[in-house]
Amino acid sequence: AMVQDKAAVEQFFSLVRLRRDPNDWLRYCHTRDPLQRIAHHLSNSLTQSEFAQFIIRFEQSQLAKQVDDTKHGRLRATPAVRESVCKTLGWKRRKFEHHLSIGRKWNRVCGEYDGLLCFIMHSKRGGLEVAPESYWAMADEEVAEFHRLLDDSYTRSICAAGKAFQDSLGGAEDTEFRWESINLTPAKVLEENMLSYLAPFPSISKNIYDPTRHPNWPRPQAWPAEWPWPVDPTLEGATGCELCEGTTACDCIDNGFPEVKPRIKRYEGKGLGLQAAAASPGQIAYLKNARIGHITGEIVPLDKYQESHWVLEFTRPDIDSADTPAVCQLYCGESGNCFRLLNHDCKPSARFTPKKVSGRYIMVVEALKDIHDGTEITVSYGNGFFGEACSCQTCK
Ligand SMILES: [Zn+2]
Numbered sequence: 001a002m003v004q005d006k007a008a009v010e011q012f013f014s015l016v017r018l019r020r021d022p023n024d025w026l027r028y029c030h031t032r033d034p035l036q037r038i039a040h041h042l043s044n045s046l047t048q049s050e051f052a053q054f055i056i057r058f059e060q061s062q063l064a065k066q067v068d069d070t071k072h073g074r075l076r077a078t079p080a081v082r083e084s085v086c087k088t089l090g091w092k093r094r095k096f097e098h099h100l101s102i103g104r105k106w107n108r109v110c111g112e113y114d115g116l117l118c119f120i121m122h123s124k125r126g127g128l129e130v131a132p133e134s135y136w137a138m139a140d141e142e143v144a145e146f147h148r149l150l151d152d153s154y155t156r157s158i159c160a161a162g163k164a165f166q167d168s169l170g171g172a173e174d175t176e177f178r179w180e181s182i183n184l185t186p187a188k189v190l191e192e193n194m195l196s197y198l199a200p201f202p203s204i205s206k207n208i209y210d211p212t213r214h215p216n217w218p219r220p221q222a223w224p225a226e227w228p229w230p231v232d233p234t235l236e237g238a239t240g241c242e243l244c245e246g247t248t249a250c251d252c253i254d255n256g257f258p259e260v261k262p263r264i265k266r267y268e269g270k271g272l273g274l275q276a277a278a279a280s281p282g283q284i285a286y287l288k289n290a291r292i293g294h295i296t297g298e299i300v301p302l303d304k305y306q307e308s309h310w311v312l313e314f315t316r317p318d319i320d321s322a323d324t325p326a327v328c329q330l331y332c333g334e335s336g337n338c339f340r341l342l343n344h345d346c347k348p349s350a351r352f353t354p355k356k357v358s359g360r361y362i363m364v365v366e367a368l369k370d371i372h373d374g375t376e377i378t379v380s381y382g383n384g385f386f387g388e389a390c391s392c393q394t395c396k
């Protein structure tokens with residue numbers, strides 16, 4: 001099937017790359033309501049870019065999923081339901097039925113292969129031209145046969161990547177893909193072990209502490225003599241929380257941060273970075289001193305990684321000392337959330353600061369000044385991070 005061709009994977013790379021443009025037009029839509037988002041995207045996708053074409057297909061498909069009760073036996077919506085959704089969207093009936101009917105066609109083609117839409121070729125791409133109509137025209141038996149052809153581990157893997165991308169368009173946390181952070185060109189990825197690079201980078205919502213992976217974990221020099229060792233160096237013990245100022249267990253680790261997450265963008269000369277996103281366009285995304293999120297990774301012994309870019313020194317403010325001493329490293333090279341992508345700037349807009357949540361220290365990302373929607377969030381990794389000729393935005 002065409003969707004299993006290399007060109008289909010190239011199209012997916014291209015969609016992800018277009019989405020990483022700091023000025024992609026999707027960034028002007030911030031609503032978390034699916035219908036409002038669909039209306040916004042389908043009404044504003046005036047450009048003929050490949051990305052816009054994909055977004056139209058995706059939102060048409062989402063519209064049909066919203067309207068039809070696909071979860072419960074694929075029931076088609078009654079005229080009354082359609083009437084009401086159409087009203088919510090503020091559309092003329094013809095426009096609504098047009099998008100709905102195309103969305104239903106795509107959902108029939110994709111069936112249970114959620115994420116497949118990213119790999120269905122746009123007719124203008126490459127020599128493999130397949131007009132949408134030839135997909136839509138398939139009879140029921142042909143669709144069933146098409147789905148049988150797709151039933152393999154390769155297709156399941158590419159669909160998982162496609163679904164992660166589609167979910168991020170729907171407002172979920174942005175997904176980073178493995179090939180993006182290892183600086184491989186799509187051509188190279190296609191040659192090598194592509195499926196592992198296509199996979200989303202393993203995202204974790206909490207730090208990993210697994211002492212069995214680091215036998216004989218050395219006691220940090222700053223560790224107070226009266227404190228037990230070995231233990232998780234981020235564990236304080238008491239249940240207090242510096243975020244909600246509560247004294248009992250709380251859910252701040254999951255819910256103590258803004259609901260709208262920063263977006264992953266590609267910045268010239270710097271690679272991937274994080275863009276501030278406000279609840280609505282043009283606003284201040286984070287006020288000075290606001291908490292933006294917290295960075296996650298694996299807790300490893302101090303000095304475990306000497307040369308890695310993916311390491312953060314983890315300090316404990318509650319240790320009585322002139323300087324805040326490091327007690328471990330936070331390693332984000334193999335797992336971690338999007339905050340591992342924060343770029344350096346000599347005049348940063350944010351900083352890492354350890355805070356206690358439910359008796360455990362986490363590394364919170366805090367705004368140093370008001371950060372506007374659409375601007376890059378930066379931190380300082382120390383003077384000379386980029387060597388003598390610093391290439392950060394401030395020094396350039
Ligand atoms: Zn709390």
Ligand SMILES: [Zn+2]
Pocket residue numbers: 345346347390391392393394395396
């Ligand atoms: Zn600089």
